[in-house]
Amino acid sequence: MTNGVSNYLSYTAKELKPSPIRKFFDLAASMEGVISLGVGEPDFITPWNVREATILSIEQGFTSYTANAGLLELREEISAYLQRGFNVDYNPVNQIIVTVGASEAIDLAFRAIVNPGDEVxxxxxxxxxxAPLVALAGGTPIPVSTSPANGFKITAEQIEAAITEKTKAILICSPNNPxxxxxxRKELEEIARTVEKHDLIVVMDEIYAELTYDEEFTSFAAIDGMYDRTILINGFSKGFAMTGWxxxxxxxPAEFVGHMLKIHQYTTMCAPHMLQHGAIEALRNSYHEVESMRNSYRRRRNYVVDTLNNIGLDCHVPGGAFYVFPxxxxxxxxxxxxxEKLLxxxxxxxxPGNAFGESxxxxxxxxxATSMEQLQEALKRMQRFVERRVGAVVK
Known part of the structure; x- marks a missing residue:
């Protein structure tokens, strides 16, 4: 290559920035005695019955490909799960795809609906x-910033103000990461009217649906008029403690799924066969484990929010997931x-908060999502750090 590798790379690949989260994870991994509050991953191990079902499936020889959309038995369980828990009906035959993580599902959604020049x-x-997945699909990501004044909640008015003639879709994550x-439900209904008015598609990331603490979770697809406009994203990573799976x-709707399935066929083929058996077991027999984990997270949330506010870092009370954003x-x-200095x-x-956008x-x-003992020690260390810094600012 006479001109060097750079000349052969696509503009998109060259402009794509590496994940800003990895910088701190890699640095922390090289140090001893670090308490990490950075990883968005349950500290619970996948329930034993799920692991056992997966081991058994391997022993029984379930190591082949499955249907591209996933085992029909799993899709039937997902359909029942969505109906039972969120009051939305999806046909397991042609309206559900099992993906390699929720991230692939989001990627498929954007690649199926975005044309060059479309704004999301x-x-x-x-x-x-x-934003990178929108860019990789050829679209233009448009940030819509929320405010701590109302707990970082997006409003219909903010969406309305950001819409242009090029706007095709909006991505919302609720409960939100970070x-x-x-x-x-009322807030979603207000957003729905704006979505309908401007004929938008909504990619709704509901991966933290099982981890809501103060109000019953509402799926956006269950809002009147939104079923045909919604691509619902979910998975097993967070609620069922199955991140590495x-x-x-x-x-x-079936027409969306048909086109996303074509992309999935060419890029991934299918999710691993034996792991799908584990997911079936998770949906059938692990909800008591999910409830136990949710209760533990709720207790930790309350402790962390109270402590952060007491040490001088203003923090709203998050309604779900397992993050605080002080x-x-x-x-x-x-x-x-x-x-960097805290580490x-x-x-x-x-x-750092700017890893998630300028806002x-x-x-x-x-x-x-770590033990109470670790949280207590981490917050003691943060208090020492904050007292030194705030004292320096005052002086």
């Missing part, structure tokens, strides 16, 4: 992969400075 509204702060904000699913503005540090001085790893500057994301 991304509610920020947002998970780091959303803020933990959960939208109520990489099993997600999408549900949508303000660090009182320290006089930027989000990256705070995260180096006190060996606590958090994620996240001045905040950090802390995961409380």
């Amino acid at each position: 509204l991304i509610v920020e702060p947002s998970f780091v992969s959303y 803020t933990g904000t959960a939208l109520t 990489r099993l997600g699913f999408l549900a949508a 303000s660090i503005k009182a320290t006089g540090l930027s989000s990256e400075q705070f995260a 180096m001085e006190e060996k606590v790893a958090v994620v 996240g500057e001045g905040y950090i994301r802390c995961s409380y």
Whole structure:
């Protein structure tokens, strides 16, 4: 290659930035004694009955490909799960695809609906992969920033103000990563009217649906008029403590699913056969485990929010997921400075808020998906750090 590799790369690949989260994870991994509040992953092990069912499936020789959309038996269980828990009906034959994680499901959604030049509204702060996946599909991600004044909740008015003649879709995550904000039915209904008015598609990331604490979860597809406009994203990673399994699913009207299935066929073929048996067991017989984990997260959330506010880091009460998103503005540090110095001085790893969009500057994301003992120690260290910094600012 006479001109070097760079000349052969696509513009999209060259402009794509690496995940900003990895920088802090990699640095923390190289240090001893670090308490990580950065990983968006349950600290619980996948329930034993799910692991056992998967082991048994391997022993029984279920190591081949499945149907591209996934085992029909699993899709039937997903359909029953969505109807039972969220009051939405999807035909397991042609309206559900089992994917390699919820991330693949989001990728499929964008690749199926986005044309070059289309704009997709991304509610920020947002998970780091959303905007890059829109760009990889040839679209233009448009951030719509939320405010701490109302707990980082997106409003219909904010969406209305961001819409242009090029707007094709909007991606919403509720409960949200990184803020933990959960939208109520009334708030979703108000958004739905704007979506209908402007003829938009909604990619709805509901991966944290099982982890809501104060109000009953409402699926956007269950809102009047939204079923035909919604591509529902969900999976097993968060609620069922199955992150490493990489099993997600999408549900949508059949015409959407048919086109997403074509892309899935060419890029992935199918999710691993034996892991799908584990997912069947999770949906049939693990809900008591989900309830136990949710109760534990609720207790931790309450402790972490109270403690952060007491040490001077303003923090709203998140309605779901397992993250808090406190303000660090009182320290006089930027989000990256705070995260770097906290890691180096006190060996606590958090994620700078600007990793989730410009509106996240001045905040950090802390995961409380770790033991209470670890949380208590981490917050003691953070208190020492904050007291030093705030004292320096005052002086």
